[in-house]
Amino acid sequence: xxxxxxxxxxLAAVGTAALARHAMNEKMQLKTYRIVSEKIKTPVKIIxxxxxxxxxxxxxxxxxIKAVREALPDIVVMTGDILDNRAPNGECFGFLRMIASxxxxxxxxxNHEVYTHRVDEIKAKLISCGIRVLEGENETVSIGxxxxxxxxxxxxxxxxxxxxxxWEDQLTDCGKALDxxxxxxxxSHRPELISYYEETPFDLVLCGHAHGGQVIIPKLINxxxxxxxxxxxxxxxxxxxxxxxxxxxxxxxxxxxxxxxIFNRPELVLVTLVPSGxxx
Numbered sequence: 001x002x003x004x005x006x007x008x009x010x011l012a013a014v015g016t017a018a019l020a021r022h023a024m025n026e027k028m029q030l031k032t033y034r035i036v037s038e039k040i041k042t043p044v045k046i047i048x049x050x051x052x053x054x055x056x057x058x059x060x061x062x063x064x065i066k067a068v069r070e071a072l073p074d075i076v077v078m079t080g081d082i083l084d085n086r087a088p089n090g091e092c093f094g095f096l097r098m099i100a101s102x103x104x105x106x107x108x109x110x111n112h113e114v115y116t117h118r119v120d121e122i123k124a125k126l127i128s129c130g131i132r133v134l135e136g137e138n139e140t141v142s143i144g145x146x147x148x149x150x151x152x153x154x155x156x157x158x159x160x161x162x163x164x165x166x167w168e169d170q171l172t173d174c175g176k177a178l179d180x181x182x183x184x185x186x187x188s189h190r191p192e193l194i195s196y197y198e199e200t201p202f203d204l205v206l207c208g209h210a211h212g213g214q215v216i217i218p219k220l221i222n223x224x225x226x227x228x229x230x231x232x233x234x235x236x237x238x239x240x241x242x243x244x245x246x247x248x249x250x251x252x253x254x255x256x257x258x259x260x261x262i263f264n265r266p267e268l269v270l271v272t273l274v275p276s277g278x279x280x
Contacts (some may be wrong), residue, residue, distance in 0.1 A: 020195070026256045028067060030058065031267040033239055033249055035204055039183040040273045046185070047073040048269035050208030051253025053084040053112065054092040055266070060100075061095035064254070064268070065277060068099060070148070071270045076103045078111025078131070079208045079251065081156060082190030083122060093125060100130035106237045107131050108152040110189040110209065111172075111227075119158065134187060135161055136170025138177045149178060151202065152187035163229045168196065175200035183273060189251045191235035192228050198243040206249040212237040212252030218262040223264075 013164050047068050057063035068076065076099055083089045099105060107126055115121050123133045132139060136153025141148050151174035156167040165173070171188075184202045189206040213223010213236030223236025236238035254266045 026261060027265060028063070028254065030067065030071065030270055031252070032270045032272070033106040034272050034274055035247060036274050036276055037148045037180070037183050037203060038276045038277045039203065040146065042144055042275070044075070044143050044146055044148055044183075044270045044273040045073045046206075046273070047076045048079060048206050048208075048249070048251050048271060049076065049082065049099075049254065050079040050189075050206075050251035051081040051110070051211060051255045052092065053253075053255040053257075054087040054131065055094065055256040056091045057254075058116045060091050060098065064095060065098055065102075067268050069102070071268070073103060073270070075141060075148075075150070076105045077150065077185070077187055078105065078107040078204060079187050079206050080108055080160055080263060081112045081208065081253070081255070082107070082110070083116070084112050085115035085117075086112075091098075093129070097129045098127060103173050106139070106150050106152060106187060107133050108135075108187045108189060109155045109158060111155050111157055114155055114157050136163075136165055136173050136187055138174055138184075140182065147182045149174075149182050149184040150187065151177070151184065156193075171196055171200065173252065174235060175202065178202070185247070190228065191240075191248060192226075192233075194235065194240070194242060194248055197246075201244065202274075203246045204271070205242070205246065206251070206269075207235075207248060208235045208251045208253050210250055210252070211255060211259065212257055212261065212264040212267075214261060216266060218263055 153170040159166045186202040186205045190209045197205045210226035215224035226233035237250050240248045251269045252267045271279040
């Protein structure tokens with residue numbers, strides 16, 4: 001009897017350890033989305049990098065660079081908290097220089113870049129790397145014969161910006177500059193501000209910030225807690241339909257070490273824009 005109890009306890013311990021390893025798995029995964037639009041004539045592939053927080057994926061993030069290259073993107077966008085106020089950022093800048101040498105890159109700030117109290121210096125370094133920093137303006141990107149408009153707003157705690165604009169003013173400027181004929185994407189760090197995005201004509205909004213709600217219970221809870229949303233956040237991660245008919249995609253982010261992630265692996269997001277009629 002004692003031997004049987006010992007075996008059962010040992011099996012239980014092994015099972016618990018295996019479950020814990022699976023739950024705490026921080027191996028990066030690729031999350032894919034397909035957005036269908038009549039405004040798209042030829043497919044466009046966009047990699048979204050969010051909430052990296054200067055986490056390490058090999059020396060100078062070589063593992064992350066490899067994953068991006070394997071996805072064969074046309075554009076790379078960065079939706080804030082790429083760098084961090086609590087971690088060394090030198091290697092992350094090495095990654096940013098490399099990725100900007102390979103693809104057109106667009107960036108908006110997150111709250112943790114602002115927390116460094118060196119956000120202007122950070123933006124200047126990003127620009128020197130060849131990354132386009134968006135602060136309340138749009139830029140048209142041409143991929144072959146397909147044009148896509150990319151707009152971006154700084155994190156709200158940067159307000160007012162160097163032009164004296166509040167975050168809402170940046171967003172309004174971006175929305176007013178659209179003509180509606182070309183597919184448009186807004187980069188913004190915070191998904192909880194969706195009601196503001198719904199007042200714009202953007203077709204797609206890309207956000208981060210929520211870290212996937214940190215803890216996921218598969219098929220039951222999409223996220224336990226997210227900054228500025230609290231417990232059981234509505235926009236922890238995934239694809240959401242907005243009231244204006246557009247979509248919002250929230251990345252679960254790439255951060256490691258900052259807070260424990262449970263059943264919530266770091267993710268690199270790949271969004272493919274496809275023409276109508278090519279839903280599958």
